[in-house]
Amino acid sequence: MGIVGWARWAWRLLTSMRTALILLFLMALASIPGSLLPQRGIVPEDVVAFYKENPTLAEVFDRLWLFDVFAAPWFAAIYLLLFTSLTGCVLPRLRKHLAEIRRKPPAAPRNLNRLPHHGSYRTDVEGEQALAAAQTLLRKRRYRVVAGPGWVAAEKGYLRETGNLFFHFALLGLLFAIGAGALYGYRANVIVTEDEGFANTVAVYDKYTPGSLATEESLHPFSFQLDDFNATYVLQGDRRGQALDFVARLRVQDRPGAPERTFDLRVNEPLETGGAQVYLLGHGYAPTFRVVDGEGKVAFDGPVPFLPAEQATFTSEGVLKVPDAKPAQLGALGLFLPTTVPVGEGFGSAFPGMINPTVNLFAYHGDLGLRKGPQSVYQLDTDEMTLAAKTEKPLNVGETLTLPEGRGSITFTGVREWISLQIAYDPGRLPALIASSVAVLSLVLSLTVRRRRVWVRLSDGNLEVGGLLKTEGSADGFAGEFGDIVTSLRGVVQPVKE
Amino acid sequence: MPPAQADTGLAALSDQLILFTVLLYVVAMFAYAIELAGARARRTAQKAKTPALATVGGDTAPPEAPEEPAGPARASDRLALVGKAAVWLTVAGWAANLGSVVTLGLATGRWPWGNMYEFVLAVCLTAVTGFLVMLLRHRVRYLGVFVMVPVVLGLGIAVRYLYVQAGPVVPALNSYWIAIHVSAAIIASGVFMVGGVAGILYLIRGRQDEKGLLSRLPSREDLDRVVQRTIVFAFPVWTFAVIAGALWADRAWGRYWGWDPKETWSFITWIVYAAYLHARATGGWGGKRAMLIQLVGFACLLFNLFGVNLFISGLHSYAGF
Ligand code: HEM
Numbered sequence: 108m109g110i111v112g113w114a115r116w117a118w119r120l121l122t123s124m125r126t127a128l129i130l131l132f133l134m135a136l137a138s139i140p141g142s143l144l145p146q147r148g149i150v151p152e153d154v155v156a157f158y159k160e161n162p163t164l165a166e167v168f169d170r171l172w173l174f175d176v177f178a179a180p181w182f183a184a185i186y187l188l189l190f191t192s193l194t195g196c197v198l199p200r201l202r203k204h205l206a207e208i209r210r211k212p213p214a215a216p217r218n219l220n221r222l223p224h225h226g227s228y229r230t231d232v233e234g235e236q237a238l239a240a241a242q243t244l245l246r247k248r249r250y251r252v253v254a255g256p257g258w259v260a261a262e263k264g265y266l267r268e269t270g271n272l273f274f275h276f277a278l279l280g281l282l283f284a285i286g287a288g289a290l291y292g293y294r295a296n297v298i299v300t301e302d303e304g305f306a307n308t309v310a311v312y313d314k315y316t317p318g319s320l321a322t323e324e325s326l327h328p329f330s331f332q333l334d335d336f337n338a339t340y341v342l343q344g345d346r347r348g349q350a351l352d353f354v355a356r357l358r359v360q361d362r363p364g365a366p367e368r369t370f371d372l373r374v375n376e377p378l379e380t381g382g383a384q385v386y387l388l389g390h391g392y393a394p395t396f397r398v399v400d401g402e403g404k405v406a407f408d409g410p411v412p413f414l415p416a417e418q419a420t421f422t423s424e425g426v427l428k429v430p431d432a433k434p435a436q437l438g439a440l441g442l443f444l445p446t447t448v449p450v451g452e453g454f455g456s457a458f459p460g461m462i463n464p465t466v467n468l469f470a471y472h473g474d475l476g477l478r479k480g481p482q483s484v485y486q487l488d489t490d491e492m493t494l495a496a497k498t499e500k501p502l503n504v505g506e507t508l509t510l511p512e513g514r515g516s517i518t519f520t521g522v523r524e525w526i527s528l529q530i531a532y533d534p535g536r537l538p539a540l541i542a543s544s545v546a547v548l549s550l551v552l553s554l555t556v557r558r559r560r561v562w563v564r565l566s567d568g569n570l571e572v573g574g575l576l577k578t579e580g581s582a583d584g585f586a587g588e589f590g591d592i593v594t595s596l597r598g599v600v601q602p603v604k605e
Numbered sequence: 606m607p608p609a610q611a612d613t614g615l616a617a618l619s620d621q622l623i624l625f626t627v628l629l630y631v632v633a634m635f636a637y638a639i640e641l642a643g644a645r646a647r648r649t650a651q652k653a654k655t656p657a658l659a660t661v662g663g664d665t666a667p668p669e670a671p672e673e674p675a676g677p678a679r680a681s682d683r684l685a686l687v688g689k690a691a692v693w694l695t696v697a698g699w700a701a702n703l704g705s706v707v708t709l710g711l712a713t714g715r716w717p718w719g720n721m722y723e724f725v726l727a728v729c730l731t732a733v734t735g736f737l738v739m740l741l742r743h744r745v746r747y748l749g750v751f752v753m754v755p756v757v758l759g760l761g762i763a764v765r766y767l768y769v770q771a772g773p774v775v776p777a778l779n780s781y782w783i784a785i786h787v788s789a790a791i792i793a794s795g796v797f798m799v800g801g802v803a804g805i806l807y808l809i810r811g812r813q814d815e816k817g818l819l820s821r822l823p824s825r826e827d828l829d830r831v832v833q834r835t836i837v838f839a840f841p842v843w844t845f846a847v848i849a850g851a852l853w854a855d856r857a858w859g860r861y862w863g864w865d866p867k868e869t870w871s872f873i874t875w876i877v878y879a880a881y882l883h884a885r886a887t888g889g890w891g892g893k894r895a896m897l898i899q900l901v902g903f904a905c906l907l908f909n910l911f912g913v914n915l916f917i918s919g920l921h922s923y924a925g926f
Pocket of ligand 1: 122196
């Protein structure tokens with residue numbers, strides 16, 4: 108066996124049904140670790156936690172791509188093999204089916220009474236006339252019909268194989284659509300505070316993950332202004348504090364110079380603009396502060412996004428940094444309580460909505476350490492700072508924490524809300540939708556249509572009918588249909604009266 | 606947006622109806638069991654030989670020959686009566702089950718499958734619906750007891766361990782997609798369940814010439830046909846449910862597929878059932894092996910419903926209960 112022989116053998120093996128079955132199983136098996144172990148693409152923080160708990164095991168898992176199962180080379184190998192097998196399987200079937208569609212139903216076999224469905228009776232209707240009536244009857248039942256000397260052959264149900272082929276091709280199409288989307292699309296996250304704007308450029312994103320073939324031009328130049336965000340919660344009963352609805356009111360400009368339109372962004376209602384989708388993922392509070400420094404100048408005036416530390420009460424934490432303050436830089440750690448109630452000795456939040464907002468502050472002066480390199484906006488590096496003052500009692504809106512020794516003051520001026528957004532562009536979305544719709548529809552055809560043949564033969568006044576179900580399953584369904592055909596035939600080609 | 610507070614009167618009615626449902630299903634289960642236990646061994650081997658010879662008498666004879674056991678007429682009449690009563694009890698239980706789901710929906714002003722408890726109630730409803738619909742067209746009364754066992758178990762677990770008071774759902778579940786995606790998943794799961802039950806019986810049944818209690822079960826051919834029918838129906842519905850889920854994920858989470866554990870397991874389930882269909886289509890893997898694949902698929906379905914919610918956390922808001 109030469110190279111060609113081997114290749115042919117391998118190809119035949121790969122495209123055999125048994126291989127397809129095994130590959131299907133492998134694909135199912137290979138997905139399992141992806142659901143049991145934390146995945147980097149979904150919950151990166153859990154992967155980090157796993158590393159902390161089991162460093163050696165994590166190292167081994169990582170080497171096997173078990174934290175990135177769906178991007179693993181071995182996972183790709185399985186589905187590429189499966190889809191190669193699929194291609195190799197459906198292309199010859201397509202060729203065969205195209206030929207079959209054009210072919211006429213085969214001539215009647217000699218012995219119709221050997222067929223699984225069979226009936227006969229005597230008639231004195233003249234031959235030509237009887238067969239013509241049988242043809243009309245079968246045509247009316249949407250059979251494809253041919254006639255020969257003394258017989259009629261009919262076939263129906265080609266749509267089964269057509270549907271099956273469409274289904275398998277649709278799966279191939281789906282794979283290409285998903286692949287194209289991953290290559291040419293991008294995904295990004297950003298936080299926007301009320302009364303702030305957003306323009307779609309890479310620079311403003313907090314996180315940006317482009318596909319490997321996405322470019323700066325893939326970013327559609329839309330912009331919007333966040334006018335207002337509103338969360339509604341259950342006020343009473345067992346589910347007090349459960350969120351009911353989130354709405355973000357946006358004023359959107361689909362491209363520079365386009366007219367502005369308003370849009371209510373909700374959890375299940377993304378903003379669609381220029382091919383991209385903008386989704387509401389989360390929300391939080393951004394208390395606003397005015398900081399006056401030691402020289403009496405306003406060194407900061409604006410909102411500071413705080414991160415919710417507790418979903419049930421929206422107790423939030425955040426950091427205020429004032430690098431422009433003089434003579435020394437100022438910073439503060441803050442704890443925000445949207446609905447403040449006394450808890451034990453201190454205070455806590457009782458509800459995620461904002462009913463009685465207050466903020467606790469720990470103010471520092473010194474060096475923020477910004478020269479050392481990039482910092483998280485949610486962390487305060489107090490290595491070179493000293494605690495200047497802290498709030499004895501949480502500040503209400505309008506109240507001020509004055510720092511001793513003339514170092515300035517921090518005023519809690521109000522609260523805005525922020526929303527976190529995901530901006531996604533996936534050019535494979537629509538093709539994937541079309542492919543999967545075709546898949547479902549053609550699957551129904553493939554599973555419900557039955558391929559069947561019916562023959563009628565007349566010789567010496569003996570009329571014989573035979574039926575054959577070409578596809579297995581629901582033979583009894585065909586038995587019913589066959590019975591109907593025989594009954595109708597007796598109506599148009601009358602039997603001899605006994 | 607549905608009301609923040611459920612109607613307590615209707616919610617209480619729903620709770621009572623579900624207890625009533627369980628009661629009716631349990632009695633029906635015993636009645637089916639009595640009928641089956643009293644039946645003689647089925648002489649399946651003969652009748653399987655000649656599956657569907659159309660009688661040329663003109664009428665469309667039922668393809669399956671009657672399965673009445675030959676025996677003292679009165680005893681078998683009495684058994685048949687018990688069997689009929691079981692069916693009517695099932696219908697009554699089904700009505701109560703439906704009533705419970707509907708009143709829950711009315712009480713909360715939303716689609717009544719927003720958490721595990723409600724989901725299990727609806728799956729049991731569709732499993733029984735699937736069984737009753739099959740009863741209309743095929744002789745599958747013998748399946749009754751085996752369908753009732755998991756349904757009663759499921760409802761029992763739901764009432765005892767999964768119960769949550771009727772109320773609103775989180776905003777992510779507040780979408781018309783819940784009507785499309787979850788309904789399709791519920792219908793497919795219910796029908797897959799009937800197929801799973803028939804598949805287990807197929808394996809228990811063993812060879813045709815068996816003696817004793819097992820011989821009272823229907824033949825492997827009959828069971829195989831039941832399984833094939835349920836899966837041919839449920840597989841496209843499941844495919845649709847997965848796709849509708851992807852569409853919803855696209856609206857809610859900004860991607861249509863993200864390998865969330867629930868997505869992953871519905872994909873695994875789908876692949877395994879597709880493997881079953883392929884196995885049946887190839888000569889070598891039919892029969893028992895295909896049946897085993899089908900049961901693996903069913904196990905994946907159950908794991909997706911219970912295992913994923915209990916052991917793995919993901920984005921699906923069903924997870925917490
Ligand atoms: C992505 C993986 C695949 C899926 C989800 C899939 C799914 C299906 C489904 C649902 C059917 C209908 C079964 C029926 O008509 O009873 C089917 C039929 C079929 N598939 Fe696939 N398939 C896949 C891959 C393949 C591959 C790789 C091959 C080639 C080896 C293949 C060959 C066939 C054939 C020949 C049939 C016709 C069976 C028949 O009706 O007689 N499939 N497939």
